[in-house]
Amino acid sequence: MDTSPPEPRLSALYQELILDHYRRPRNKGALEGATHSVSLNNPLCGDEIDLQLRVADAVIRDVRFIGRGCSISQASASMMTQLLKDRTVPQALALAARMSAMMQGDESAAKDKALGDLRALAGVSKFPVRIKCALLPWNALTDAVKS
Amino acid sequence: MLDAARLRADFPLLERQENGRRLVYLDNAATTQKPAAVLNAIADYYRTTNANVHRGAYSLAIRATEAYEAARAKLGGFVNAWAPEGVVFTRGTTEAINLVAGSYGRAHVGRGDTVVVTALDHHSNLVPWQILCQEKGATLRMVEITEDGRIDLSDFGTALERRPKIVAFPYVSNALGTVNPTAQLTRLAHAVGAAVVVDGAQSTPHVKVDLQALDCDFYALSGHKMLAPMGSGALVAKPELLEAMPPYHGGGEMISRVFDDHSTYNKIPHKFEAGTPNVEGAVGLAAAIDYLSAIGLERIAEHEQALAQAAIDQLTQIDGVTVYGPRGHRAGVVSFTYGDIHPHDIATILDQDGVCIRAGHHCTQPLMRRLNVPATARASFYIYNDLDDVAALAGSLVKAGALFGYVPA
Numbered sequence: 257m258d259t260s261p262p263e264p265r266l267s268a269l270y271q272e273l274i275l276d277h278y279r280r281p282r283n284k285g286a287l288e289g290a291t292h293s294v295s296l297n298n299p300l301c302g303d304e305i306d307l308q309l310r311v312a313d314a315v316i317r318d319v320r321f322i323g324r325g326c327s328i329s330q331a332s333a334s335m336m337t338q339l340l341k342d343r344t345v346p347q348a349l350a351l352a353a354r355m356s357a358m359m360q361g362d363e364s365a366a367k368d369k370a371l372g373d374l375r376a377l378a379g380v381s382k383f384p385v386r387i388k389c390a391l392l393p394w395n396a397l398t399d400a401v402k403s
Numbered sequence: 404m405l406d407a408a409r410l411r412a413d414f415p416l417l418e419r420q421e422n423g424r425r426l427v428y429l430d431n432a433a434t435t436q437k438p439a440a441v442l443n444a445i446a447d448y449y450r451t452t453n454a455n456v457h458r459g460a461y462s463l464a465i466r467a468t469e470a471y472e473a474a475r476a477k478l479g480g481f482v483n484a485w486a487p488e489g490v491v492f493t494r495g496t497t498e499a500i501n502l503v504a505g506s507y508g509r510a511h512v513g514r515g516d517t518v519v520v521t522a523l524d525h526h527s528n529l530v531p532w533q534i535l536c537q538e539k540g541a542t543l544r545m546v547e548i549t550e551d552g553r554i555d556l557s558d559f560g561t562a563l564e565r566r567p568k569i570v571a572f573p574y575v576s577n578a579l580g581t582v583n584p585t586a587q588l589t590r591l592a593h594a595v596g597a598a599v600v601v602d603g604a605q606s607t608p609h610v611k612v613d614l615q616a617l618d619c620d621f622y623a624l625s626g627h628k629m630l631a632p633m634g635s636g637a638l639v640a641k642p643e644l645l646e647a648m649p650p651y652h653g654g655g656e657m658i659s660r661v662f663d664d665h666s667t668y669n670k671i672p673h674k675f676e677a678g679t680p681n682v683e684g685a686v687g688l689a690a691a692i693d694y695l696s697a698i699g700l701e702r703i704a705e706h707e708q709a710l711a712q713a714a715i716d717q718l719t720q721i722d723g724v725t726v727y728g729p730r731g732h733r734a735g736v737v738s739f740t741y742g743d744i745h746p747h748d749i750a751t752i753l754d755q756d757g758v759c760i761r762a763g764h765h766c767t768q769p770l771m772r773r774l775n776v777p778a779t780a781r782a783s784f785y786i787y788n789d790l791d792d793v794a795a796l797a798g799s800l801v802k803a804g805a806l807f808g809y810v811p812a
């Protein structure tokens with residue numbers, strides 16, 4: 257049996273912080289008085305996210321999500337909700353663009369403090385099939401604020 | 404057990420490395436790799452025999468037609484079909500089932516009728532029946548499964564009380580490896596006058612199939628799950644049923660005489676093979692059947708069961724792993740979950756060790772709901788896998804456990 261330690265790429269992918277958000281998701285559950293909500297799923301692996309926002313005067317007053325799926329999609333959703341409260345819609349979209357750049361392997365995005373805990377997801381860029389997982393909640397966000 | 408290492412040498416792709424590791428291919432229920440014998444048969448066909456079939460008056464076209472029809476006869480013999488003309492080549496199982504639903508189904512199912520399927524069925528043996536029932540105002544009745552993933556015979560009996568027109572089920576489950584008592588289910592369904600449609604996508608590669616003994620009415624199979632090329636496959640049916648059925652696709656080859664406003668149709672099986680067929684697929688399928696027959700389906704089934712049992716034994720040693728499906732007799736499919744590690748994460752981690760497994764719902768969402776999981780990880784074995792592959796799977800899974808804090812790193 258091969259008992260060599262996991263590759264650095266894997267340890268970078270599954271950091272403590274990601275597993276923490278996966279197991280103790282922040283802002284999970286239905287949002288009272290939501291003004292916007294979008295459900296998206298990734299048919300390949302069955303990740304699901306239902307993102308609910310309360311937006312007033314183009315500011316995201318509150319945000320919560322319901323979802324299930326892999327550690328990457330659920331941690332990304334949890335981390336995202338932490339960042340969005342009290343952001344304007346343009347600020348939220350700018351974060352989505354930053355997140356997307358980080359997934360493309362943009363190193364400056366991966367160091368951008370504006371992304372908060374999400375920087376722990378930088379390792380996903382090395383796993384092309386998993387990028388969709390990380391971006392699922394962000395796609396839901398973009399759909400929601402544009403609707 | 405088979406000499407898997409020797410067999411592996413026949414499969415060029417299996418010599419490749421994946422992520423710097425020996426490739427451990429355990430996604431055979433999705434599709435199998437192809438031996439050189441199949442690849443060469445296809446290349447030879449194009450080098451020496453290619454022409455459009457059933458049309459040309461020249462020797463080359465006659466040879467192409469002979470190769471195509473010889474493949475039909477070979478496949479018929481392989482599954483003990485009722486007659487070669489009961490073998491309709493299709494793109495695979497999905498197209499074969501859609502053919503039955505679209506032709507036999509539309510002709511025989513009406514408002515208020517019932518079609519019976521099971522919670523073990525692949526979407527391709529479910530969605531065509533949903534579409535048919537919606538179109539006709541018929542009822543679709545899904546038979547429940549037992550806790551260990553077998554068709555619930557008592558619920559099957561209850562469903563038959565509705566005197567369904569069609570009963571559809573898989574011979575072998577792609578998600579759990581369950582081998583269903585197909586002859587028995589067929590007898591019960593026939594007793595209430597139903598036509599029986601068996602999804603043979605997973606049984607044809609893995610168990611000795613004897614259609615005349617099973618006595619079902621329609622049997623669908625895919626070549627690509629049994630060493631043959633993608634896009635090859637067949638519907639095998641009782642000829643008298645095919646004779647009476649309306650055509651499915653219209654076009655060339657399926658006609659006899661074409662008038663301005665109507666046509667008469669060719670004899671079976673050609674009535675159901677509109678357009679230029681996948682001749683290379685049929686030729687590759689024939690080569691695959693030769694390869695499998697030389698090994699023997701009984702030995703293949705034994706080999707797979709030994710690997711599945713070894714995998715179950717080793718995986719259930721790991722704290723937190725749950726294996727789904729029947730204990731005891733099953734095909735070489737092992738579906739499992741590991742604590743709260745999502746199957747997609749398991750697949751990514753295993754891939755780093757060159758271990759290819761499937762993660763997801765396996766096109767069986769109703770089954771996943773009944774197992775109460777969104778998805779499972781699935782390892783599925785074939786002739787070229789061995790106990791080293793099982794050990795690689797278990798070893799890599801322990802790494803996944805370490806990354807997620809289930810076992811000390």
Ligand SMILES: Cc1ncc(COP(=O)(O)O)c(C=O)c1O
Pocket residue numbers: 432433494495496497498525527528573575576577602604605625627766
């Ligand atoms: C049990 C079962 N039925 C049907 C299918 C569909 O086969 P295909 O995609 O070759 O048409 C598959 C394979 O995915 C299967 O495993």
